[in-house]
Amino acid sequence: GNSVTQMEGPVTLSEEAFLTINCTYTATGYPSLFWYVQYPGEGLQLLLKATKADDKGSNKGFEATYRKETTSFHLEKGSVQVSDSAVYFCALGTGNQFYFGTGTSLTVIP
Amino acid sequence: EAGVAQSPRYKIIEKRQSVAFWCNPISGHATLYWYQQILGQGPKLLIQFQNNGVVDDSQLPKDRFSAERLKGVDSTLKIQPAKLEDSAVYLCASSLRLAGPRYTQYFGPGTRLTVL
Numbered sequence: 001g002n003s004v005t006q007m008e009g010p011v012t013l014s015e016e017a018f019l020t021i022n023c024t025y026t027a028t029g030y031p032s033l034f035w036y037v038q039y040p041g042e043g044l045q046l047l048l049k050a051t052k053a054d055d056k057g058s059n060k061g062f063e064a065t066y067r068k069e070t071t072s073f074h075l076e077k078g079s080v081q082v083s084d085s086a087v088y089f090c091a092l093g094t095g096n097q098f099y100f101g102t103g104t105s106l107t108v109i110p
Numbered sequence: 111e112a113g114v115a116q117s118p119r120y121k122i123i124e125k126r127q128s129v130a131f132w133c134n135p136i137s138g139h140a141t142l143y144w145y146q147q148i149l150g151q152g153p154k155l156l157i158q159f160q161n162n163g164v165v166d167d168s169q170l171p172k173d174r175f176s177a178e179r180l181k182g183v184d185s186t187l188k189i190q191p192a193k194l195e196d197s198a199v200y201l202c203a204s205s206l207r208l209a210g211p212r213y214t215q216y217f218g219p220g221t222r223l224t225v226l
Contacts, residue, residue, distance in 0.1 A: 044201065044217040089152055096166050096208065100152030
């Protein structure tokens with residue numbers, strides 16, 4: 001079946017620290033992979049996506065590379081800011097179905 | 111551009127009561143999705159519409175949940191009767207087309223349901 005396993009949180013980092021949130025997936029076929037972000041009090045927003053193996057999605061300083069060999073799509077940012085504090089969801093899309101991970105809460109402290 | 115609108119934002123009901131949620135997607139978006147997000151879990155897709163037709167409702171508990179999108183624009187999701195385990199945030203999303211992951215989904219703020 002299809003599923004997404006996401007690194008458990010919460011994660012607390014100091015400002016300017018390096019961020020990695022791990023995400024691995026199980027899928028039949030050739031899925032697309034996504035990272036969504038949910039800021040406090042707001043709805044889910046698409047952060048970045050990759051539609052095929054070796055694609056790199058990037059946005060707002062965040063990056064993730066679609067690794068088919070390791071079935072992974074880890075989210076990284078070189079220097080986090082307080083404004084990056086949010087919940088991050090890894091997701092998989094295949095056919096007309098979408099599967100989300102459980103979310104990782106990130107808090108960045110000044 | 112206006113985003114996806116949902117109402118109400120919060121709802122508290124007793125078990126066995128009925129409840130309905132409303133969603134208005136982004137103008138021109140043909141595809142509409144309803145998700146259930148239980149606390150501590152990721153969103154789970156319940157049903158998706160293309161215009162006014164159901165594309166997939168395989169995850170919708172049809173004994174108590176129903177949804178419609180009669181004119182291909184706004185949609186309602188109903189629970190009748192509610193159970194304690196239905197306590198969750200109900201998210202609506204829309205996308206321009208139905209083509210799986212090719213089109214970005216835009217999410218509304220959600221309706222938080224508490225069943226007592």
